[in-house]
Amino acid sequence: MLGRRGVALLRRLLETAGVPVPKDALVEAGWGGLAVADNNLTVQIAALRRVLASTTDGESWIETLPRRGYRYVGPAVVVRDVSARAASAPTLPEKPSVAVLPFSNLSDEPGQEYFCDGMVDDIITGLARINWLFVIARNSTFTYKGRAVDVKQVGRELGVRFVLEGSVRKVGRHVRVTGQMIDTSTGAHVWAAHYDRSSDDIFALQDEMANAVVGAIAPSLRKAEIDRVKRKRPDSLDAYDLVLRAQLDVDSGMPEQVTRALTLLERAIDLDPSYALAHGNAAMCHHCLFLRTGLQEVNRVASIRHARAAMLHGQDDAAALTLAGFSIGMDGHDRIAAFTALEAALDISPSSALTYILGSVMLGWGGEAERAIEWSERGMRLSPFDSWAFAAFDAQAMSHLLRGRYDEACHAAYKSVQANPAHSITYVQLTAALAKLGRSDEARAAAARVLELQPAFRYSRQFAGVNCAPALAEIMGEALRGAGLPE
Structure with missing residues (x-):
């Protein structure tokens, strides 16, 4: 089934059947005064061809003219005139x-x-x-x-x-x-x-x-x-609204909140099964449940399944690709595939702070300390007050720990705690840094906060779940054990 833009593009091609239509003219027909990236038009043309493919040879009816545009070369079709646009001011679109x-x-x-x-x-x-x-x-x-x-x-x-x-x-x-x-x-x-x-x-x-x-x-x-x-009534929420309403709980990274978010995200996916960002956020929720509720295989499988759906439907969505890549890398332990997705996200949106921040977390756990710090700093420079700032500071803390820079690690961990005081892993980083500095009482207090937030925490499970680099696991494990956290 074609959406509104697909219908507008098909109409424009049919109106001048056999004659090339420049890309600019198609963008004007489909998006009006909207500024869009080139791949949006490519995606819509591909959707048109899929619909036409149900007819014999229909997929070939739209011809690509490299660097020029597209041309309709199928059977003749009569296109009815449409009424002129209303002279009134445009209405607000559904999206911001x-x-x-x-x-x-x-x-x-x-x-x-x-x-x-x-x-x-x-x-x-x-x-x-x-x-x-x-x-x-x-x-x-x-x-x-x-x-x-x-x-x-x-x-x-x-x-x-x-x-x-x-x-x-x-x-x-x-x-x-x-x-x-x-x-x-x-x-x-x-x-x-x-x-x-x-x-x-x-x-x-x-x-x-x-x-x-x-x-x-x-x-x-x-x-x-x-x-x-x-401010909207719950019964008036569409798929887009449901994802927005779930977002803060997704960003929390903690089981109770993400479980609540999943209820909304599943409703969004029922309404729109191809909603890439809904799948990406669902993948992040299952990633959280996998790491924080006992490494249950059902959560790992669900994380990867939603990540793949996000990548399938979100080729033009930097956020969806980022979340999908993170789940593939963290839960699927395939960091090559993960960074392929992140690089695609940055091709779409070079200013995506989330991509750099979540990439820095994967680099940090992977033991690539200097690159992790570089990516986290780039993300924070793009978005200094980002809701995922705590993750960037976590990446810095574990990277400084790996390099033996314990003061810097402690400073970054305190920033992480300040950014998200309800996230257990922020206190894990702080515990390790304080222990390495010999501040035993403070380290034990931070360790107690980890278990308060995540009673089932075991650092060996955390390291296995994220495929932690052996050198980092050794350094952190020794520090966490000394502070009283169970292995």
């Missing part, structure tokens, strides 16, 4: 919607305008790679360039829930970029930040700043959406 307005150039040099515009282009492109966002294309938002605007009015005119506006001030080699995301329905600030950088390579700086802005915006928008969905 964003318009990025041109940034103000506060530099003394008018010639720096290209730098501001280029950065906005990069931010729009980066946000468009996040498949749960509806992003207005540049051609629409740049009509506001040089105008004083009311963001609420912009929201009504473009049909978006959020507007991002900002400014750039460049003096010599120093650049300051400020940005703020505003909810157009209330005028409230969802996110605001400023970045200071110095660079001789203006284009590299432009890319870095755009990635930083996109990486910071994504979790803020997700949180705003979760808050919105919490």
Whole structure:
């Protein structure tokens, strides 16, 4: 069955049967003013071909013209005229919607305008790679360039829930970029930040700043959406809303919460069996249950099954690929396949902080200490207040432990505890670091907190479950045993 976009693309191809239709024209037909990554069109065309394949030779009716577009070459079809678009303002889409307005150039040099515009282009492109966002294309938002605007009015005119506006001030080699995301329905600030950088390579700086802005915006928008969905009646939730409502419990990483999340995720999957992010989150829930409730094979199998479903249906979804790769690597112990998925996620969304953070955890347990620290720091730079920040600090703590840097390990572990004080593994890292520093009383107190949160914790099971590198298992095991944690 074709979705709305598939029908629109087929109609556009049929209207000019036998004549090439450029990619831009198809994107306009299927997505209107929305900025989308190229692979979205490829996915929709593939879906069209699958539907047409039910007819003899139907799969070949849509011809690919490399670097040009597509052409319908099948039997003649009469296409009825459609009514003109309503003149009223567009309605809000179901998914969160964003318009990025041109940034103000506060530099003394008018010639720096290209730098501001280029950065906005990069931010729009980066946000468009996040498949749960509806992003207005540049051609629409740049009509506001040089105008004083009311963001609420912009929201009504473009049909978006959020507007991002900002400014750039460049003096010599120093650049300051400020940005703020505003909810157009209330005028409230969802996110605001400023970045200071110095660079001789203006284009590299432009890319870095755009990635930083996109990486910071994504979790803020997700949180705003979760808050919105919490206000909806339970009987009015669709698959997207159910996944959002489950998200905070998924992110907790603890059995009671993820069990609650699975109830919502299973409802979402019943409504939409091909919902990749629902499968990815379900995989993460079963991963948590596998590690924290006794390494039961049923949870490991379910984690991998949902991960494979997420990879099958989420080829354009960086978050789904990331969660799937994590489960394949941690529960399936196939880190080559895991990082193949993570690299695909970064190809889709280079600013995906979650990909770097969960990748750092796998690298940490795998004993690749320096690379784990590098990935965790990249993730935290993209999203300093990410809900998965505790995992990045865990990766740093175990990596510093492996390298014998116990003060740094302790510092990272305390950050992890602060970020997620209800997660048992954060206290495992802290226990090991304190024990290595000879702070025995504090280590035993941290160990007691591990068992309070996870009474069945046994460090040998934890190490086996995550396929811990032998050298790390030896160092941590000795420290945890000395602090009184059972093997």
